[in-house]
Amino acid sequence: MKKILVFITVLILVILMGSYFYLYQDHRDVSATTAVNTFNSNQLLDVFQDSVIENDKEILDQVILITGVATSASEYSVILDHKIFIEFDQKNYNASNYVINKNQTYTIKGRCLGYDDLLEEVRIDQAILEK
Template sequence: MRKWIIILVIIIIAAIFGYNYIYQDHRDIEKETAEFSITSSEIAARFSENSTEAEKTFLNKTIEISGAVSEISLNDLTIDDKAFCQFSSEIKETIIKVNSKIKVKGRVIGYDDLLEQVKLDQCVILE
């Protein structure tokens, strides 16, 4: 009987650790400090030259990217046609205009070879 209680306790502890590992808290990019501060042209050039090395450097990292706004939609914008930034909330177009300089913080989620754009999500506009 004592052996079964020990096995049951071990299973419960393993289940608790497994649950906590699988359901970790989500990152809050807005509160994180950026690991890199780079222009959209520089990061796009790094990805186009050697995408494997650039992915090792930037993928899933928080970065600050700067440049001129080339396109604005409801929840996303494009910087210099080289970086696509997706926001969690709507962008107020009265604050940002096309061709205005901008600095955005977000998480790099990849590179689109077809459009030759770096993709970022959970972006926030820096003042």
């Protein structure tokens, strides 16, 4: 009886630990990930505004490089060409001391979240500034 109780306890612990590590995985490190594609802001917007849904699916949740002119900037985000909203990864942002100036061209690597129909902009997060 004791062997069965010990076996069940160990089995439950293994299942709980496996579930925990599966559910709470580390986030993707964008700085170490290779970008799947490179776009300027107009090209990226065109991909989402065309009627071909397969094009959208190829870059959703993928790391991409985007180049554009900064039209608005705040502490942890920037808007490129009034069309692309980019939120920087706060850990890398604080360590790198980014300085984003308006009307300058930047290349930024980040994870593409998709197109926001309400605000009519493409959203990117976990971004880092490429030098």
